[in-house]
Amino acid sequence: MKARKTIPLLDLKAQWAEIRDEVVPAVLAVLDSQQFILGPEVEALELELAVYLGARYAIAVASGTDALLLALRALGVGPGDEVITTAYSFFSTASTSALLGARPVFVDIDPVTYNLDPAQIEKRITERTRAIVPVHLFGQPAHLAPILELARLYRLAVIEDTAQAIGSRYQGVAAGSLGDAGCLSFYPSKNLGGFGDGGMVLTNREDVAKTVRELRVHGASREYHHRRVGYNSRLDALQAAVLRVKLKYLERWTYARRRHADQYDRLFVDSPVRAPVKAKGCEHVYNNYVIRVPRRDELLAHLREQGIGAAVYYPVPLHRLECFAPLVPEGLSLPEAERASRETMAIPVYPELSEEDVSRVASTILGFYQHSS
Ligand SMILES: Cc1ncc(COP(=O)(O)O)c(C=O)c1O
Structure with missing residues (x-):
């Protein structure tokens, strides 16, 4: 009897077969350049994704988790604050607030879309609430209009967790470019996945872009000048080269x-x-x-x-x-x-x-x- 073909949940080898001939020279070019961290490949990827997603700024970082962490911190989330988010998501949607000393305030989901239920947010807002983190779960945008409206009313930041939803649109606008910041993940299983970890912060706010750019290089505004203590959270040129090829597909x-x-x-x-x-x-x-x-x-x-x-x-x-x-x-x-x-x-x-x-x-x-x- 003929063995039945298995169908995995995800088959990255099939994708690799399609793009191999383009990725290998792109990777070799980075190896030849010996420029491995940030640099022109990363800048080109930032520009391409900013254009594709209609955001003014795109800042590449080491992972989707770091994108959330740096965006939250750039938007002022810190010890004692509360951050409203969904109870049904990947861990780092909430762990990043906790890492900054803030308290994730979990809200229930809409049972039809599995996304944060906007009707349940307002009653959870307190004097300590600083931000809302909606997640575009599984690739479908959260219902952002009422969330953005509440944020405007209560002066809260909105950080869109767009890790699973690159290229999705809400009322015609790319998810990740509607709030104060949007966070992408390039984890290999994502729709645009690298050959390792990677992430990106999208924003239309110059102040947020500037702070995230500093936070990813230890908080330095220029080399050896640190206004604040930041992180080592930079994207590798090799990842950027791979992602630039994949972006075309x-x-x-x-x-x-x-x-x-x-x-x-x-x-x-x-x-x-x-x-x-x-x-x-x-x-x-x-x-x-x-x-x-x-x-x-x-x-x-x-x-x-x-x-x-x-x-x-x-x-x-x-x-x-x-x-x-x-x-x-x-x-x-x-x-x-x-x-x-x-x-x-x-x-x-x-x-x-x-x-x-x-x-x-x-x-x-x-x-x-x-x-x-
Ligand atoms: C909804 C969501 N948020 C955040 C992340 C974190 O991204 P990363 O694994 O790149 O740190 C992921 C994916 O892993 C995710 O699915």
Whole structure:
């Protein structure tokens, strides 16, 4: 019997095969230059991404986590402050506030989009609130209009966690360029992923850009002159060279992700599977295609048995993490974040999937419910 092909959750080797001939000379050029940290490749990437995303400034840093950390600090977040954010995201959405001595204030999500529910923000604002961090989770922009309005009313900073959503648009404007700052991640599994860690802060504010530029080089305004204590958080030229090649493919890859998502959406109609919902005015880029399903853990095990990659993002909502316990009010219940962490899972949506692959993933899922109901 012919062995069945496995379909991983993400196949970076397939992408590598497509771009190898372009990436290798770009990497060799950096090696020949022996200029490894910041420099012309990084500046070119900053310019290209600023233009692509319509931000006035783009500052490359060492990771998406650092992008959040430096942006929060540049916007004045510090000890004793409170930062309102979603309870359902990757760890560093909240850890970065905690690292600065601030308290992440976790708010529940909209159960349809999984993004921060703007209706629940205002009641959590106090005199100590300094910023709001909405996350464009899985690649779909958060509902920013009411968030930006609250921020204006209460004079709060908005830092968009755009780690999963490069190229997504909210009411026609690129996510990451609407708030005081937007933060990108170039972690390899992101839609624009490097060959290691990397990140970027986007902003339209000159003061924020200037501070982030200083913070990434130890807080130095010029060499050996430090106004404040900063970090070593610079992007490597090698990463920039790789990312510049990949940026040329990004729109095409995003289009392929959307095509796969549309195919899944059609196949899951009238089934127990809740497909992701496209919110009004939002253009999703599907860094993850996340479904809500009955008997999630059994389905996960079944898919793995059938050679299909799937994963849970995120099994523990942030307000339930042990490290945040001292910062979270006792007994805080955020039912939708908790429910999403029990009922959802991501299935393959990477660009190089074929139509047959998508069909097979969908039919394996649908078959699981048909045969076991
Ligand atoms: C929503 C979100 N925020 C922040 C990050 C942190 O980015 P990085 O891994 O580049 O530090 C990630 C990804 O890992 C993420 O998915």
